[in-house]
Amino acid sequence: MPVRAVSLDLDDTLWPVLPALIEAEHCVDRWLRQHHPDVAHAWPIEAMRELREKIAREHTHLSHDFSEQRRLTIRHAFAACGIDDAPVDELWRIYFAARNNVELYPDTLPALERIAGHVPLVSISNGNADLEVIGLHHFFHTRLNASGVGVAKPHPHIFLAAAEALGVSPADMLHVGDDPLLDVMGAREAGMRTVWLNRTGERWSHGPAPDLEFPDMTSLADWIEASALTDG
Ligand SMILES: [Mg+2]
Known part of the structure; x- marks a missing residue:
């Protein structure tokens, strides 16, 4: 799918x-x-x-x-x-x-450009980063954070709010994050497909494995472009 x-x-x-x-x-x-x-x-x-x-x-x-x-x-x-x-x-x-004066990982900007060309993006954060201050807001259809939604990840509600904002079913969404509990287990609980962004090369040891695991955003962009091609 x-x-x-x-x-x-x-x-x-x-x-x-x-x-x-x-x-x-x-x-x-x-x-x-x-x-x-x-x-x-x-x-x-x-x-x-x-x-x-x-x-x-x-x-x-x-x-x-x-x-x-x-x-x-x-x-x-x-x-x-x-x-x-x-x-x-x-x-x-x-x-x-x-x-908000963050230094992006070197793969972030090129990958966002590629991914945003294929699918709408929504940010889901428990923190108080501001994508507008950081200068990445134009890549995102919707930006959600825990203080705005009223619950934090891994609560399913914040993931469901993202799906609702985009008008898609959670099952048609892919959630991507570095945190096994907050991102992978939370998004799975909400019915989304999951990507563990594992930049540090850890072994997965948190129950059922994520659907996908990538070492960086470049690999995620590669996967999304390849699946866009096979979906015709
Ligand atoms: Mg994180």
Whole structure:
């Protein structure tokens, strides 16, 4: 059966996310040192990270909303230093800009150009990457993230929302992502066909295997072009 649409994970599928997240923490820290040295001293990067993890644990209703978790973290950090009107918006802007300053994997851009020429693309991310800021939005028919949909992967609802947005059946879609649980098992549960983008050459050890496994986006583009040909 032909693939009528493709949904794509973003972080660690189209770019490595960790360097951007680390740089974003450093940008926030530099700003705090300059403008609120007391807060910077009380909350060095590691302590701020632990605070965010604690807030995530204590606010499970925000598990789909990393952005709100970060805003809450800033408020808590400032309140602990006796400052009630934390510069949440300013710090969020700094974090968001750095978090979206990602370096694409070298295969990403050429592969997106090829794939988007054959099938509509939808992004499904649990994170707060912004494809418009990153400059890839024109490849995507629809962009979904967990905070917008209200649930995070692997919940089937976010995958079904993607199929609905494109007006196709989940069975006609291929979901592509790096995370065995969030992407492969989640999409399978929603009735989609699955691609595990395995850039690190790991062995699959998570139950039923994905329908397809590729080491990079180039191989995915090759497969989609070949199946478009055989579908006539
Ligand atoms: Mg990912």
